Amino acid sequence: MLVPIPWLKDYIEIKLPIKDLMWRLTEIGLTSEKLEKINGEEVLDIEVTANRPDWMSILGVAYEIAAIQGNKVKEPQIKELVKPPKTLEIKLNNNFQAIERWSAIIISGIEIKPSPEWLQKRILSVGLRPINNVVDITNFVMFEMGMPMHAFDYDEIKGHEMTVMLSQGGEEFTSVDELSYKLPKDAIIIKDKERIIDLAGIKGGLNSGIKANTKNILLHSTINNPALIRKTSIALGLRSEASAIYERGPDKGGTVKAIKRAANLILETAGGEVTSNLIDLKQKEFKPYSLDLNLKRLNEVVGIEIKKDKVVKIFSSLNLNPKAKGEKITCIIPTKRADLKIEEDLIEEVARIYGYNNFPLTLPEGKVKEEKIAYFKDDKIEKRLREIMIASGYSETMNYSLISEKIIKDSLSDPEKHIKIKNPVSLDYQYLRSSLIPSLILAAKLNTDKAVKLFEIDKVFPEEKYKVSAIGKGIEFREFKGAIDLILERLGIENYEIIFEVEEPIFHPAKSGTIKVKESNIGYFGEINPQVRENFAVKEILWAFELDLDALKDGSKIKTFVPVSSYPPQIEDLTFVFPPKTRIGEIIITIKKLDETIKNVELKDIYENAFTFKIVYQSNQKTLTDKEITKVREKIVKNIENRYGGKIK
Amino acid sequence: MNEDIINLKNEAFAQINTAKSIDELEEIRIAYLGRNGKLTNLIKKIKDLPLEKRSQTGLLINETKKNIENLLNDKKQNLIKSLTEKREWFDLTLPGTKPEMGHKHPLKEVLEEVKDIFKYLGYQVAEGPEIESDYYNFEALNIPKDHPARDTQMTFYLENGKILRTQTSAMQVRVMEKTKPPFRVLVPGRNFRFEQVDASHGFEFWQVEGFAVDKNIRFTDLLGTISFVLKSLFGKETKLRFATTNFPFVEPGVDTYLQCTICHGKGCAFCKNTGWSEIMPAGMVHPDVLKRGKIDPKKWQGFAFAIGLSRIVNLRYGINDLRILTTPDLRILSQF
Numbered sequence: 001m002l003v004p005i006p007w008l009k010d011y012i013e014i015k016l017p018i019k020d021l022m023w024r025l026t027e028i029g030l031t032s033e034k035l036e037k038i039n040g041e042e043v044l045d046i047e048v049t050a051n052r053p054d055w056m057s058i059l060g061v062a063y064e065i066a067a068i069q070g071n072k073v074k075e076p077q078i079k080e081l082v083k084p085p086k087t088l089e090i091k092l093n094n095n096f097q098a099i100e101r102w103s104a105i106i107i108s109g110i111e112i113k114p115s116p117e118w119l120q121k122r123i124l125s126v127g128l129r130p131i132n133n134v135v136d137i138t139n140f141v142m143f144e145m146g147m148p149m150h151a152f153d154y155d156e157i158k159g160h161e162m163t164v165m166l167s168q169g170g171e172e173f174t175s176v177d178e179l180s181y182k183l184p185k186d187a188i189i190i191k192d193k194e195r196i197i198d199l200a201g202i203k204g205g206l207n208s209g210i211k212a213n214t215k216n217i218l219l220h221s222t223i224n225n226p227a228l229i230r231k232t233s234i235a236l237g238l239r240s241e242a243s244a245i246y247e248r249g250p251d252k253g254g255t256v257k258a259i260k261r262a263a264n265l266i267l268e269t270a271g272g273e274v275t276s277n278l279i280d281l282k283q284k285e286f287k288p289y290s291l292d293l294n295l296k297r298l299n300e301v302v303g304i305e306i307k308k309d310k311v312v313k314i315f316s317s318l319n320l321n322p323k324a325k326g327e328k329i330t331c332i333i334p335t336k337r338a339d340l341k342i343e344e345d346l347i348e349e350v351a352r353i354y355g356y357n358n359f360p361l362t363l364p365e366g367k368v369k370e371e372k373i374a375y376f377k378d379d380k381i382e383k384r385l386r387e388i389m390i391a392s393g394y395s396e397t398m399n400y401s402l403i404s405e406k407i408i409k410d411s412l413s414d415p416e417k418h419i420k421i422k423n424p425v426s427l428d429y430q431y432l433r434s435s436l437i438p439s440l441i442l443a444a445k446l447n448t449d450k451a452v453k454l455f456e457i458d459k460v461f462p463e464e465k466y467k468v469s470a471i472g473k474g475i476e477f478r479e480f481k482g483a484i485d486l487i488l489e490r491l492g493i494e495n496y497e498i499i500f501e502v503e504e505p506i507f508h509p510a511k512s513g514t515i516k517v518k519e520s521n522i523g524y525f526g527e528i529n530p531q532v533r534e535n536f537a538v539k540e541i542l543w544a545f546e547l548d549l550d551a552l553k554d555g556s557k558i559k560t561f562v563p564v565s566s567y568p569p570q571i572e573d574l575t576f577v578f579p580p581k582t583r584i585g586e587i588i589i590t591i592k593k594l595d596e597t598i599k600n601v602e603l604k605d606i607y608e609n610a611f612t613f614k615i616v617y618q619s620n621q622k623t624l625t626d627k628e629i630t631k632v633r634e635k636i637v638k639n640i641e642n643r644y645g646g647k648i649k
Numbered sequence: 650m651n652e653d654i655i656n657l658k659n660e661a662f663a664q665i666n667t668a669k670s671i672d673e674l675e676e677i678r679i680a681y682l683g684r685n686g687k688l689t690n691l692i693k694k695i696k697d698l699p700l701e702k703r704s705q706t707g708l709l710i711n712e713t714k715k716n717i718e719n720l721l722n723d724k725k726q727n728l729i730k731s732l733t734e735k736r737e738w739f740d741l742t743l744p745g746t747k748p749e750m751g752h753k754h755p756l757k758e759v760l761e762e763v764k765d766i767f768k769y770l771g772y773q774v775a776e777g778p779e780i781e782s783d784y785y786n787f788e789a790l791n792i793p794k795d796h797p798a799r800d801t802q803m804t805f806y807l808e809n810g811k812i813l814r815t816q817t818s819a820m821q822v823r824v825m826e827k828t829k830p831p832f833r834v835l836v837p838g839r840n841f842r843f844e845q846v847d848a849s850h851g852f853e854f855w856q857v858e859g860f861a862v863d864k865n866i867r868f869t870d871l872l873g874t875i876s877f878v879l880k881s882l883f884g885k886e887t888k889l890r891f892a893t894t895n896f897p898f899v900e901p902g903v904d905t906y907l908q909c910t911i912c913h914g915k916g917c918a919f920c921k922n923t924g925w926s927e928i929m930p931a932g933m934v935h936p937d938v939l940k941r942g943k944i945d946p947k948k949w950q951g952f953a954f955a956i957g958l959s960r961i962v963n964l965r966y967g968i969n970d971l972r973i974l975t976t977p978d979l980r981i982l983s984q985f
Contacts, residue, residue, distance in 0.1 A: 023890075026892045027890070027891070027892045027893065028892075028893050029892070029893035029894060029895065031892070031894070031904075033921070033923045049894060049895035050796065050797040050798050050895060050897070051895040051897075052895070226795070226797075227794070227795035230795045230797065231795060247797045248797060300865065300867070300950075301867065301868055301933060301950060302867065302868040302869065303867025303868050303869030303870060304869060342900075342936065344900040344901070344933070344935065344936060345900060347900070347901060347933075348893065348900055348901030348902070351868060351893075351901050352893040352901065356872070356891035356892060356893065356903060357890055357891055359868065359869050359872055360869055360873075361869060361872050361873035361876045361877075362867065362869040362870050362872075362873040363770070363870060363873045363874060363877060364771075364833070364861055364863060364866055364867075364870045364874070365865070365870075366831050366863035366864065366865065366866070367831065368771035368833065369771075369773065369831060369832045369833065372773065373773045373775055373824060373828045373832050373834055374775070374823070374824050374826075374827035374828045375775035375776055375777055375820065375823065375824055375827075375836075376773055376774070376775055376776075377774045377775055377776035379764070379774060383761070386753065386757065389751060390750055390751040390752065390753055391750060391751075392751065393749040393750060393751050394751040395751040395752040395979060395982045395983065396751065396752065396753050396754035396757060396982070397754065397977035397982065398754050398756060398757075398974060398975055398977075399975060399977060400852075400853055400975060401779070401839065401841075401853060402841075402852065402853065419780070419807055419808075419809075420807070420808055421805045421806070421807065421813070422805075422806040422807060422808055423805060423806055423843065424805070425843055425844070425845060425846070425852050429852060432780075432813075439977075440977075442977075443977030446976075446977060446978055447977075447978060447979045449979060452979065453751065454977060454979075454982075455751070459779065459839075461779075461780070462780070464778055464779060464780065
């Protein structure tokens with residue numbers, strides 16, 4: 001909403017320096033961050049919230065400034081209209097679902113000409129183009145009072161009958177600015193005997209518009225159904241100053257006053273005389289109503305005691321005619337302040353004029369809840385995983401949840417199994433991802449470093465389950481696998497099993513596996529399918545895993561402390577030769593379980609089919625003798641030979 | 650025997666005096682005074698001496714032992730002193746060998762910090778669905794269909810009639826329905842809005858929603874909480890100001906402005922030359938919202954707020970393009 005300062009000064013004396021005024025207006029709800037020059041005049045560009053149609057007017061802004069400064073608004077003088085000596089005929093058929101109030105008047109014998117200079121200046125200062133005296137006045141009054149209005153050429157209203165109805169959809173309509181529209185369903189239209197002459201609340205029709213030779217006009221101001229206006233203006237992509245006011249809902253009590261104001265100005269600048277009674281169609285009266293504020297409640301909500309006198313003064317400054325009786329303050333709410341509906345609304349009025357920045361700062365005093373709230377999220381596992389991944393040299397990425405059909409297909413997955421957005425911003429972001437890995441492949445591709453290690457922790461769809469996924473480029477399998485081993489070890493996940501199969505085609509069928517604990521799948525890991533790499537145009541071998549956070553949490557346990565032995569360990573290397581397809585990971589687990597003096601087993605070296613293990617022997621009771629160690633070693637050799645066909649070297 | 654003792658002493662003294670290092674001194678100590686040391690071995694031989702000589706020789710050995718020990722200590726002190734006094738040139742600028750750690754995403758870093766601050770204030774973290782119903786996202790929050798507030802929250806629709814949530818506030822009524830007050834809740838999460846991507850807009854963005862309901866929660870508690878949180882994040886000197894605003898689900902409504910941390914209020918491209926950055930919309934929970942959450946607004950009051958997480962990250966690190974945060978480029982990620 002543009003508010004030219006010189007225009008504003010017609011109604012209010014501005015006492016504060018402009019910068020201070022702008023901040024005070026912002027503080028009380030009229031966000032004023034921009035001051036521009038339009039046509040040589042200083043113009044404030046304010047943001048008007050959806051609840052305040054009255055701020056869509058220069059007078060409305062003047063009233064707020066008066067409340068801030070404590071001075072008075074100079075209302076424009078409106079002369080009562082004289083009773084018409086003769087009247088022109090008009091018949092109005094309303095649909096009150098579409099138009100709640102319809103006020104109109106006919107003025108005859110006017111002369112259409114360019115507006116006087118003062119009026120042109122005002123119109124230019126709000127960024128509009130002066131058209132002629134009558135049209136300019138309707139715009140002027142809309143900006144001044146926040147009441148949209150329209151002037152019809154009376155003689156173009158066929159049959160002198162106007163009927164309000166909702167469009168069927170598909171009707172042709174040409175607006176005053178000579179643009180053609182195909183109307184959507186449920187637009188509010190006004191028809192004369194023959195044709196659509198107005199797209200109510202949005203644009204007037206070309207056929208009934210003011211022309212250079214127009215002599216008689218019908219001027220109307222209406223209260224239109226805000227939802228219907230909004231729907232139509234969105235459907236047509238047509239947002240105007242008027243539609244912005246209608247969506248917020250203008251002053252239902254203000255149509256007659258606005259008609260009188262405009263009629264005054266028209267008689268002044270275009271001549272003519274009033275030739276109808278003031279028509280005012282409505283099903284009920286729109287009158288000020290009373291709303292109470294309890295002082296005790298005010299103080300409870302805001303947290304400080306604001307004295308009765310102060311509250312009364314604030315309400316008076318807002319023209320709410322307060323009457324105090326004991327703890328109760330009764331306000332009379334004018335129709336233009338329809339946003340004031342409940343006590344809390346009055347509390348906000350007091351607080352904002354009191355000044356939000358004048359309140360002290362406190363913290364809640366109540367007790368902290370002991371029980372868990374609904375939807376409680378335990379984020380320990382996520383934090384732990386993040387630490388482990390970062391310590392393992394992986395950097396964290398955040399990628400979009402929305403991906404393209406192409407990415408899904410390139411990952412050898414099925415778009416049908418993904419949730420699709422009906423109205424995507426672009427085809428690149430049309431589906432919700434079901435795995436984090438495709439985004440990580442793109443991320444790996446983006447980075448040209450020799451070794452790339454990236455991870456992400458996020459939800460996948462449709463289940464909205466959290467996953468931790470990682471990708472490695474330019475690294476060996478064992479380096480990649482290290483992060484998985486570390487996760488399982490640090491989370492205390494034992495007794496897991498690696499199944500040499502993966503359901504996800506994004507993985508290489510021969511070089512990928514599933515990690516299982518009991519019957520539950522913790523996740524998948526392995527090499528990315530070469531076909532997928534080809535699709536994504538990645539040359540290097542990629543390793544990836546995707547683990548489920550809930551499954552990791554379920555499988556993890558708090559570790560039990562093992563006392564530290566005070567006797568020295570004995571360390572030796574044992575090399576075995578194994579037949580092909582031996583699972584070395586299982587050998588290590590087997591060796592560890594053979595004897596309680598075997599404290600640790602690590603794979604130290606691989607040479608062809610010979611594997612060297614570093615074995616740590618240690619007892620908690622004594623220093624082991626060579627003889628005792630020999631016995632354990634023999635046990636290892638025998639077991640490995642019998643169970644796996646491995647031969648000691 | 651006495652002569653042996655004196656020779657041994659001289660020998661030891663000579664060695665000690667020419668010793669060049671503390672390790673060497675330790676070797677000498679072991680050679681003479683250790684379990685199998687030369688002097689120790691002599692002590693063992695005392696019992697072979699005639700009775701009348703034992704005490705005198707014993708005294709001599711003890712004295713010799715003491716002398717050697719003293720000299721060893723003196724020499725050691727001298728060596729330490731000379732080591733430190735020499736002020737040998739030592740290059741402290743040589744680079745260390747860093748372990749190859751990864752990097753935490755800046756947004757997650759800030760999010761963890763935000764969660765810690767709120768946990769300190771007694772908040773519990775909740776997690777809600779990103780695929781949401783129109784009811785929880787809009788209607789329950791006093792935003793019926795065709796409400797102008799929907800303009801600023803253009804929505805993605807799914808084929809099953811659901812939507813992608815446009816605000817974490819969608820969790821307000823969800824939590825209220827199932828949790829008995831009093832409570833303090835923090836909901837971090839992703840939201841989606843139909844917006845073309847540019848430097849300051851994206852179709853996915855992160856918010857942290859917070860709300861608290863109690864018998865006597867006050868407006869000043871809301872202002873105090875906002876101030877506490879932002880000062881914890883940006884430092885004690887942070888300048889804030891509050892302004893009135895309107896969100897259909899709060900009354901009174903508050904907007905929080907943070908003095909631009911990039912230009913310190915002078916005005917820059919980052920704060921669109923206003924010197925201030927809109928950062929934390931808030932307000933007292935509207936009684937209609939409490940009612941929909943099955944909470945009696947006559948008995949309970951609440952406040953709610955939302956933090957634009959990406960905005961906080963950007964202000965903290967001086968990032969001027971939202972897209973930076975979703976670009977998985979190590980040249981960016983490794984800066985944090």
